[in-house]
Amino acid sequence: MARERFVITGASRGIGRAIALRLASQERSLLVHGRDREALQVTADAVVERGGRATCLTADLSLPAQIESMVAAVGNDPVNGLINNAGMSVVKPVGEITMEEWQASLAINVTAPFVLSQRLLPLMPPGAVIVNIMSIAARVGFPGWSSYCACKFALEGFTQSLRGELRPRGIRVINVYPSATNTDIWNGVEGEWPREKMLDPSQVADAVAFAVERPHDVLVDTINVGNVAGTL
Numbered sequence: 686m687a688r689e690r691f692v693i694t695g696a697s698r699g700i701g702r703a704i705a706l707r708l709a710s711q712e713r714s715l716l717v718h719g720r721d722r723e724a725l726q727v728t729a730d731a732v733v734e735r736g737g738r739a740t741c742l743t744a745d746l747s748l749p750a751q752i753e754s755m756v757a758a759v760g761n762d763p764v765n766g767l768i769n770n771a772g773m774s775v776v777k778p779v780g781e782i783t784m785e786e787w788q789a790s791l792a793i794n795v796t797a798p799f800v801l802s803q804r805l806l807p808l809m810p811p812g813a814v815i816v817n818i819m820s821i822a823a824r825v826g827f828p829g830w831s832s833y834c835a836c837k838f839a840l841e842g843f844t845q846s847l848r849g850e851l852r853p854r855g856i857r858v859i860n861v862y863p864s865a866t867n868t869d870i871w872n873g874v875e876g877e878w879p880r881e882k883m884l885d886p887s888q889v890a891d892a893v894a895f896a897v898e899r900p901h902d903v904l905v906d907t908i909n910v911g912n913v914a915g916t917l
Contacts, residue, residue: 688714688738690764692805694746694797695771697724700818700863702731703886704768707894709737716759718742718771746771746797747789756804764808766897769798770818775832782832794836799843811855812901816893817844819862821911848906857904859896863889864911884912 689712695701697719705717709732717732719725722743729739742758744751773793775786802815809815822830823837841860848858865883889910896905 687763688712689766690714690716690762691766691768692716692718692742692759692764692801693768693770694718694801696728697721698728700886700889701768701770702728703890704770704893705739706731706735707887707890708897709735709739711736714738714740716740716742718744718746718755720745747792749796749800752797752800753804756801759805759808761808763810764805764813765810766814766816767801767805767809768816768818768893769801770816771797772818772836774830776829777832778829779831787832790832790836791839794833795839795843798840802847806851806856809854809856812857814857814859814897815844815847815851816859816861816897818889818893819860821862821864821909823860823862855901857901857906859893859905860907861889861892861896862907862909863892884910 691708691713693701693705693715696705696717701719705715705728709715715732715737717725717728717739719728719741720743722741725741725743729741732739742755744755746752771793773790775782775790798817817840819840820837822834823841826834844858844860851858863884892908892910896908899905
């Protein structure tokens, strides 16, 4: 029996790595993406230790040519899951955001999920899944987070439309909305942030696995994951 194949972006650390480890099994082959080759290899080795197979895909998702190279590396075998997790955040007042930062945010957070979905859809059989790691910032605008919120709002609209288009094909589109999660992203954000009130990446990964592993005719299209202690 052929192994299921899942493509996971941003898997070198944080939520992406946690998802890869949670989905690792003898029944799956994971194609894990990242820009940091060494960190990505750590993820791949951990997947293998759990009985899965792992292939590393390195690409800068802000560059269309590298996305196309990544798609080519996926090959022509069926893809049972695409997990769009890679992202970037620019946390600045509107007046301080550069055009380069704005465009890079849109490229990674919106354009890359669109291109990967479009290119990999021909390989997806009925029962396949596309999972988008969203954010509560897809629904609420936060001061200082305009670039990130704009991207997540855009991705929300895209995936709602995509879900409707793919229902007739039996392909599920799942959006997961974590609240603040304790990852390296906070190391570069100014201010004091209470990490004890944040989710652990493994908790987000558990939610992803729950939705993915439902029977193929069951769609859990939206999962909100937060800390019972409340928002930050």
